[in-house]
Amino acid sequence: MPMLNFDNRFVRELPGDSERGNRPRQVFGACWSAVQATAVAAPRLLAHSREVAASLDLDEQAMASPEMLAALAGNALLPGMVAYASCYGGHQFGQWAGQLGDGRAILLGEAINRRRQRFELQLKGAGPTPYSRRADGRAVLRSSIREFLCSEAMHHLGIPTTRALSLVGTGETVVRDMFYDGHPVAEPGAVVCRVAPSFTRFGHFELLAARGEYALLQRLVDFTIARDFPELVSSSEQRLGAWFTEICERTARLMVHWMRVGFVHGVMNTDNMSVLGLTIDYGPYGWVDNFDPGWTPNTTDASSRRYCFARQPAIARWNLERLADALTVLTLGPDELAAGIERYDEVYATEFCAAFAAKLGFLAWSHDDSELLEDLFELMRQAEIDMTEFFRSLARLDIDRPTLDVVGQSFYRDDLRQRFSAPLSLWLTRYAARLHQDGQPATLRVARMNAVNPRYALRNYLAQQAIDRAEQGDTEMIHELLGVLRTPYDEQTGREPFSAKRPDWARHKAGCSMLSCSS
Numbered sequence: 001m002p003m004l005n006f007d008n009r010f011v012r013e014l015p016g017d018s019e020r021g022n023r024p025r026q027v028f029g030a031c032w033s034a035v036q037a038t039a040v041a042a043p044r045l046l047a048h049s050r051e052v053a054a055s056l057d058l059d060e061q062a063m064a065s066p067e068m069l070a071a072l073a074g075n076a077l078l079p080g081m082v083a084y085a086s087c088y089g090g091h092q093f094g095q096w097a098g099q100l101g102d103g104r105a106i107l108l109g110e111a112i113n114r115r116r117q118r119f120e121l122q123l124k125g126a127g128p129t130p131y132s133r134r135a136d137g138r139a140v141l142r143s144s145i146r147e148f149l150c151s152e153a154m155h156h157l158g159i160p161t162t163r164a165l166s167l168v169g170t171g172e173t174v175v176r177d178m179f180y181d182g183h184p185v186a187e188p189g190a191v192v193c194r195v196a197p198s199f200t201r202f203g204h205f206e207l208l209a210a211r212g213e214y215a216l217l218q219r220l221v222d223f224t225i226a227r228d229f230p231e232l233v234s235s236s237e238q239r240l241g242a243w244f245t246e247i248c249e250r251t252a253r254l255m256v257h258w259m260r261v262g263f264v265h266g267v268m269n270t271d272n273m274s275v276l277g278l279t280i281d282y283g284p285y286g287w288v289d290n291f292d293p294g295w296t297p298n299t300t301d302a303s304s305r306r307y308c309f310a311r312q313p314a315i316a317r318w319n320l321e322r323l324a325d326a327l328t329v330l331t332l333g334p335d336e337l338a339a340g341i342e343r344y345d346e347v348y349a350t351e352f353c354a355a356f357a358a359k360l361g362f363l364a365w366s367h368d369d370s371e372l373l374e375d376l377f378e379l380m381r382q383a384e385i386d387m388t389e390f391f392r393s394l395a396r397l398d399i400d401r402p403t404l405d406v407v408g409q410s411f412y413r414d415d416l417r418q419r420f421s422a423p424l425s426l427w428l429t430r431y432a433a434r435l436h437q438d439g440q441p442a443t444l445r446v447a448r449m450n451a452v453n454p455r456y457a458l459r460n461y462l463a464q465q466a467i468d469r470a471e472q473g474d475t476e477m478i479h480e481l482l483g484v485l486r487t488p489y490d491e492q493t494g495r496e497p498f499s500a501k502r503p504d505w506a507r508h509k510a511g512c513s514m515l516s517c518s519s
Contacts, residue, residue: 001065001067001078001079002058002062002063002065002067002068002078003062003079004056004057004058004078004080004081004111005080005111005112005113006079006080006081006082006109006110006111006112007110007112007118008080008082008109008110009110009223009227010031010032010084010086010107010110010120010223010227011032011082011084011109013223014031014032014219014220014223015029015030015031015216016030016031016032016033016034016084017030017032017033017034017087017130018030019033019130020033020034021035021036021130022035022036022127022128022129022130022132023130024128024130024131024132024133024134025130026099027087027099027101027130027131028211028213029213029216030087031086031087031204031216031220032084032085032086032087032107033084033085033087033101033129033130033131034082034083034084035083035084035085035106035129035130036083036127037074037075037083037106037123037126037127038074038126038127038128038137039073039074039075040073040074040075040170040171040172040189040191041170041171041172042169042170042171042172043069043070043072043073043075043168043169043170043171043191044069044168044169044171045063045064045069045072045166045167045168046167046168046169046190046470046475046478047148047166047167047475047478047479047482048063048165048166048167049148049152049163049164049165049166049482051152051155051163051486052152052163052164052165052195053165055113055117055119055163055195056111056113056119056165056195057113057114063166069168071108072123072165072166072168072191072193073126073168073170073191074106074123074126074127074191077108080109081108081109081121082108082109083106083107083108084106084107085101085102085103085105085106085107085129085130085131086101086102086107086199086200086204087099087101087102087131087204087207088100088101088102088201088203088204088206088207088271089203089206089207089210089271090201090202090203090206090207090269090270090271090272091203091206091269091270091271091319091322092269092270092271093269093300093301093304093306094306094318096210097269097271098207098210099131099207100131100203100207100271101129101130101131102122102129102131103128103129103131103132103133103135103137104124104125104126104127104128104129104132104135104136104137104138104139105122105123105124105129105194105199106122106123106126106127106129107120107121107122107123107199108121108122108123108193109121117197118197118227119195119196119197120195120196120197120198120199121165121193121194121195122193122194122195122196122199123191123192123193123194124139124144124147124191124192124193124194125137125138125139125140125144125170125189125190125191125192126191136174138170138174138189139174139189139190139191139192140174140176140187140188140189140190141169141187141188141189141190141467141470141471142187142467142471142511143283144167144190144191144192145167145190145463145466145467145470145478146282146285146463146467147164147192147194147282148164148166148167148192148478149164149458149463149466149478149481149482149485150282150285150458150463151163151164151194151282152164152482152485152486153457153458153485153488154263154279156485156486156487156488157257157261157454157457157488158257159254159257159258159261159263159279160250160253160254160257160276160277160278160279161278161279161280162194162195162196162199162274162278162279162280163194163195163196164192164193164194164195165193165194165195166192166193167190167191167192167478168190168191168192168193169188169189169190170188170189170190170191171189172188172189173186173187173188173189174186174187174188174189175187178510178516179299179510179516180299180516187471188470188471196274196276196278196280197228197276198224198227198228198274198275198276199274199280200224200228200274200275200276201270201271201272201273201274201275201280202270202271202273202275202319202320202322202323202326203269203270203271203273204220205217205220205221205323205326205327206270206322206323206325206326208220208326209325209326209327209328209329210326214329214330217326217327217329217330218330221240221243221327221330224243224275225239225243228275228276229243229246232246238336240327240330240331240336240337241331241336241337241339241340244323244324244327244336244337244340245339245340245343247275247277247320247323247340248320248340248341248343248344248347249277249343249344249347250276250277251273251277251316251319251320251344252313252316252343252344252345252347252348252351253277253347253351254277254278254279254316255312255313255316255348256348256351256352256355257355258279258312259309259312259313259352259355260355260356260359260452261287261388261454261457262287262288262291262309262387262388262457263279263285263286263287263288264285264286264287264288264295264296264297264307264308264309264312265279265285265307265312266283266284266285266286266296266297266298266301266307266515267281267283267284267298267300267301267307268307268312268315268316268319270319270322270323273316273319273323283298283515284297284298284299284300284514284515284516285297286460286514286515287388287457287458287459287460288309288387288388289386289387289388289412289459289501289502290384290385290386290387290412290502291377291380291381291384291385291386291387291390292309292381292384293308293309293310293377293381294308294309294310295308295309296308296309296514297460297513297514297515298514298515298516299514299515299516300516302514313348316344317341317344317345320340320341320344321341324337324338324340324341353365353369355452356369356373357369358448358449358451358452359391359449359452359453360373360394360431360449361394361395361435361445361446361448361449362434362435362438363438363440369434372427372430372431372434375427376427376431379420379423379424379427382416382420383411383416383417383419383420383424384411384412384413384416385407385410385411385412386410386411386412386501386502388453388454388457388459388501389407389409389410389499389501390407390410391449391453392450392453392454392455393406393407393409393410394406394407394449394453395445395446395449395450395453396446397428397431397432399432399435399436399442400432402425402428402429402431402432403425403428404421404424404425404428407424407428409501410501412501412502450489451489452489453489454488454489455488455489455490455491455492455499456484456485456487456488456492456495456498456499457488458481458485459501459502460502460506460511460512460513460515461502461503461506461509461512462481462498463481463511464506464509464511464512465477466478466480466481467511480498481498484498
């Protein structure tokens with residue numbers, strides 16, 4: 001039997017719901033509810049991350065065991081596991097939504113590996129909890145594949161994220177109306193096991209503050225700092241401010257990473273924001289193909305574009321302000337928390353400049369570089385230039401003889417290439433002159449640029465192709481993508497098709513352009 005060492009501090013040190021069972025209800029005075037996952041008929045391990053398994057001290061034999069499969073499907077618990085769902089609220093699309101909670105996520109406890117690292121294990125799609133409201137708590141194969149692959153892809157890109165241990169097919173179907181248009185369909189079901197040091201969200205603190213449960217709010221803050229931010233544990237009266245500032249700094253760095261690679265989360269509600277600064281809850285996410293600051297992958301957000309690509313840093317700041325509102329009752333003055341928001345602005349500005357200096361191959365960012373980058377963004381938007389392909393190709397530019405040919409494959413439309421060839425050529429000339437100012441060897445510049453500009457990204461059309469095949473019983477492309485995305489910054493011989501920009505057929509295809517929150 002696979003062995004995991006559990007130390008379940010969250011359920012041991014924080015109060016739980018007095019009522020047991022999965023009946024939907026409002027839960028007061030508690031941080032979690034004991035639940036029981038709903039068993040599935042014919043679980044099958046479709047894929048797993050060997051890196052995440054290794055971090056949990058699980059080898060291939062352990063992952064292949066019947067006991068592990070039963071646990072990852074929600075059919076049984078391993079020794080030391082305890083099943084529960086946590087209670088939180090949140091602002092959704094800018095409006096306070098009240099209690100939300102883990103409606104289709106069931107935690108299995110906190111595993112401690114041999115290096116004394118702590119990981120919470122969480123099943124997504126294993127049945128209803130007290131926080132499911134009228135939903136069934138299940139997940140379909142298509143969204144589960146997307147979450148499994150993207151969790152690992154983001155990690156290998158160097159972006160803070162929750163991880164994915166496994167993808168299990170349930171052998172059952174789940175009925176979903178993908179676009180909420182009155183056309184429900186029975187789809188294959190699945191369960192993903194997510195792994196993170198903590199799944200604590202802004203919304204955990206917001207709900208307690210909104211309900212006036214201030215003593216429990218203080219208790220949760222103290223617990224979170226002690227368990228997840230041990231470097232801040234002290235008797236200092238400034239501890240709350242230092243903790244909030246740390247959250248702000250981590251969130252700022254996360255936003256820079258998203259903007260650096262063109263990732264769009266799609267549903268940045270406060271209940272989807274991690275206090276650890278991790279990318280959490282992969283729903284209707286997407287990668288920017290043709291550069292469009294206003295693009296959102298979420299059909300629910302199509303009209304307002306609240307969570308579009310360009311607005312993500314501002315939304316993260318707004319979300320931090322809502323967390324600060326919740327914590328205000330615990331501090332003597334507003335300045336303690338205002339400093340955190342100011343620090344967010346400072347870190348984001350500094351890290352953004354550093355990230356794009358690296359993407360452009362500059363030794364350091366200078367004041368005039370802002371205009372150069374803004375002009376590039378506008379050209380890319382107007383000419384519908386592919387973001388990932390353009391920045392990767394830019395490293396090959398001969399700065400003594402800059403020509404458009406080196407980035408020519410980045411265009412999606414021939415007419416726009418003809419229209420914008422002249423202005424983009426002028427920009428490349430300005431860019432080459434800027435690189436000459438640094439005077440660095442071309443080999444070093446190319447290496448630095450290729451280290452931050454990925455060759456491979458989990459484009460929506462690639463994920464959709466893997467989904468289409470998996471729904472027919474062929475999971476090979478899931479494994480192929482997982483392998484490619486392990487080294488996204490490397491040229492991989494024979495895997496060039498996985499780096500191709502979005503094909504024309506995928507521009508408006510369901511699952512390849514925009515998605516709903518349905519799962």
